[in-house]
Amino acid sequence: MPTRRRTTPGSPQTPPHASTLLDHLRRLVEATGPSGSEHDVIRAVLEAVRPLADEVTVDAFGNVIATRRAAPEARRCVISAHMDEIGFRVRQVTPGGFLRLEKVGGLDDRILLAQRVWIRTEDARLLGVIGTKSAHLLTDADRGSPVPSTQLYVDIGARSAEEAADMGVQIGDPVGFVGSLNELGRDSGRYTAHALDDRAGCAALLCLLEGYREVQPPVTVICVFSVQEEVGLRGVQALARTVQADVALALDMTAADDTPELGPPHLSLGSGPAIKVMDNSTLAHPAVRRGLEAAARGRFPVQRELLRGIGTDAGALQYLGGGVPTGAVSVANRSTHSPVEVLDLRDLSQAVELLQGFLSVLPALHLGFLPADD
Incomplete structure (x- = not known):
């Protein structure tokens, strides 16, 4: 069921992509897929992604790779979200x-x-x-x-x-x-389920590809629905040896710390998607951070994420080929790695918009480590 439009004066309206995101996410969290046993999730992703991509393959590890092609000379961008759950x-x-x-x-x-x-x-x-x-x-x-x-x-x-x-x-x-996707309270726009980490990211990638169903993307988009992320980024480690791209991104959940038992928050629900600066697996490339910040500027707020106690597929994607500019977009998630994870649908929707914006600026984005004027 799509989120009902809010009518409280001054409250935000239903975010873009809400119905599509919820439809995909509801189906994905129903599947059982701990690391190394993602079969049911793979089947659900394949059913959803085949109409949206020019080519879909499943590698020996179980990673689903869906490619939506741009012009032959266009840049290539890999974006990964993981299918496995704890x-x-x-x-x-x-x-x-x-x-x-x-x-x-x-x-x-x-x-x-x-x-x-x-x-x-x-x-x-x-x-x-x-x-x-x-x-x-x-x-x-x-x-x-x-x-x-x-x-x-x-x-x-x-x-x-x-x-x-x-x-x-x-x-x-x-x-x-066991779990299913449910909205907290009434018209809160905040949803709970197990395995939001990272089925929500997978739903966002599907939503991103929906946007290119009828139009060619500005760059070739390689969406990776990865396996075994929760046990050491193993699926993408294997993929990094074969896929060629100019830029790589991970899309994942991150630990919100805006609840009463914690101090002043670093990452909050409802404050926009987070642009990763660093975590335990990677230091985001400055060119990718600049591109993401440019894509969000004037459109919606973003947070900056510095969190040691976490890692994402970006940690393996950065080794694509001889190494490529790599970063990550995160969505704040309460009660991470539990059966009652909680996210704000607006943050997830804006993460899709942030990726769309980044892909639109990527053709002209300077990818050097130093700014273009240095």
């Missing part, structure tokens, strides 16, 4: 039919108890719950410390290991959080 693998099936888990990606043990999860077997998805000791049975020691992930178990209703096997469960099956 999650688990089934490590053990106990004699009583419970499942032990191995974490995949950066999960916080404190938030894992009493969560609903999907177990993606070869043929189906099974609903399970990460079990928790009843409040009536807790000891003082229980209340004082989180349960380590190695002690977690998933209850799928099986009475024995044999029953779990009959349901199709095998060691190594992927496990992901």
Whole structure:
């Protein structure tokens, strides 16, 4: 359902692309795809992207590469968003039919108890719950410390290991959080789901390509829907050895710090997309930052992101060929790497506009490390 137009005096109107973004995002977050098991997400992306691109391929890693061509002499720009989500693998099936888990990606043990999860077997998805000791049975020691992930178990209703096997469960099956896309409050324009990191980026790339359905882009756009980002940028590392481009960008979520338990915010929901300056994986190229800032100037606010505790596909994309100017666009996301991530739809819509603007200035953009007048 598209976001309803706001009528409160002085409040922002429904952002551009809202309906398209929500349609894509709603479908993408329904899929279960922890790192290395992105099959269902790949299928959803392929269905959506094939009508929008001149060429679509899936490489050996599972990366989906969708190319929308400009004139032969035009520059080439790679933009990557990752399909994988944090999650688990089934490590053990106990004699009583419970499942032990191995974490995949950066999960916080404190938030894992009493969560609903999907177990993606070869043929189906099974609903399970990460079990928790009843409040009536807790000891003082229980209340004082989180349960380590190695002690977690998933209850799928099986009475024995044999029953779990009959349901199709095998060691190594992927496990992901249960969730769907929902708006918080009423007409807030802020949405929650698991795996917004980075299915929201994937939805934005699809929306970007929608804009070139009937018109040729100013540069050749190579949209990469990558895999295994959450476990070390592995999908794009492989891709970086084969794809040639003049510029590369990552589009990803970043950690908002505008909630009450934190100090003065660096990144806030509703304050516009963020232009990355640095993180743990890359220092954004100054020419790319200049181009992004020029694309946003006078149109909408942007934030500057400096965040050590994060990495994106940009960290691998910067090594394309012999190395290319690389940067990233981020969207602030609350409760990142949890089942209740939260973003502002306006930030995501403006991220699409920022990418469109950057592509429009890219043909004439000076890509040297030093400014053109130096």
